[in-house]
Amino acid sequence: MSEPISMESIASRLTTNFVGRTIIYHDRVSSTMDAAKEEAGRGAPEGTAVIAGAQTAGRGRLKRAWLCPEGNIALSVILYPDLVQLPYVIMGSSLAGARTLERTAGVKTQIKWPNDVLINGKKVSGILIENNVRESGVMSIIGIGINVELDPDRFPDIASIATGVNREAGKPVSRNDLICALLIEIERTYLLMRSRPGTVYRTWQGRLGMLGQKVKVISGRTTLYGVAESVARDGSLLLRHPNGSTTIVVCGDVSLRQV
Ligand code: BT5
Numbered sequence: 001m002s003e004p005i006s007m008e009s010i011a012s013r014l015t016t017n018f019v020g021r022t023i024i025y026h027d028r029v030s031s032t033m034d035a036a037k038e039e040a041g042r043g044a045p046e047g048t049a050v051i052a053g054a055q056t057a058g059r060g061r062l063k064r065a066w067l068c069p070e071g072n073i074a075l076s077v078i079l080y081p082d083l084v085q086l087p088y089v090i091m092g093s094s095l096a097g098a099r100t101l102e103r104t105a106g107v108k109t110q111i112k113w114p115n116d117v118l119i120n121g122k123k124v125s126g127i128l129i130e131n132n133v134r135e136s137g138v139m140s141i142i143g144i145g146i147n148v149e150l151d152p153d154r155f156p157d158i159a160s161i162a163t164g165v166n167r168e169a170g171k172p173v174s175r176n177d178l179i180c181a182l183l184i185e186i187e188r189t190y191l192l193m194r195s196r197p198g199t200v201y202r203t204w205q206g207r208l209g210m211l212g213q214k215v216k217v218i219s220g221r222t223t224l225y226g227v228a229e230s231v232a233r234d235g236s237l238l239l240r241h242p243n244g245s246t247t248i249v250v251c252g253d254v255s256l257r258q259v
Pocket of ligand 1 (some may be wrong): 031064178
């Protein structure tokens with residue numbers, strides 16, 4: 001069993017200026033996304049983080065379920081970026097997740113388009129961004145789930161695609177260390193995104209695992225095959241088909257093509 005999440009431990013080591021300066025912690029919550037939205041509705045300052053050690057109704061993209069039993073990390077951070085910065089928020093979030101795992105757990109990671117973080121080809125962290133664009137400005141809630149203790153073998157739906165930090169590191173990794181590092185990395189990439197968005201884009205592109213490879217992409221009801229050629233600055237994926245034509249994929253799930 002991993003150590004309990006401790007606000008004191010995190011706060012005493014946090015070096016950020018605004019991300020995580022306000023933390024709302026729940027042992028267990030339905031979804032940190034909803035809890036963060038409530039906080040934002042009450043006027044929460046930028047950088048407010050909602051953290052839970054377990055979720056009962058965690059979600060992924062397209063209303064898919066995200067499993068987060070006890071012993072793992074679910075975290076949402078409230079940001080107020082400019083509209084033009086939204087694509088970089090997505091890129092920056094997966095970069096922050098990948099860097100956190102490498103620095104804290106000593107594992108090697110890859111990013112799978114658009115923003116899954118993988119270790120040895122298996123998903124260790126999923127990211128969900130929910131935006132609210134209003135006249136008064138943009139609110140972006142970034143949600144990051146990290147499997148720490150999770151043993152995928154206990155969950156048949158994800159057993160073949162998921163992994164956990166402890167399993168990959170071969171030792172228990174402190175959730176407090178991971179959360180502290182993640183908040184620091186989120187602030188770092190967010191500030192970088194504001195000053196040098198091109199750097200965030202190039203770094204993210206450089207870490208994408210499937211570029212240049214034959215892939216299958218499921219986007220809505222359409223299945224596409226081709227080579228994942230590149231990603232654009234708006235985050236979309238350029239897929240080149242065997243006949244030379246291309247498709248720009250804005251949203252979808254990509255997997256390596258087996259044949
Ligand atoms: C994601 O969606 O990967 C985004 C997950 C975001 C979770 C965080 S936790 C904090 C915040 N609060 C929330 O309620 N959500 C966010 P997507 O790319 O749609 O992937 C979902 C798919 O990942 C599912 O359909 C499963 O196949 C798989 N999956 C579910 N739980 C998993 C887990 N714990 N580890 C690995 N894969 C999982």
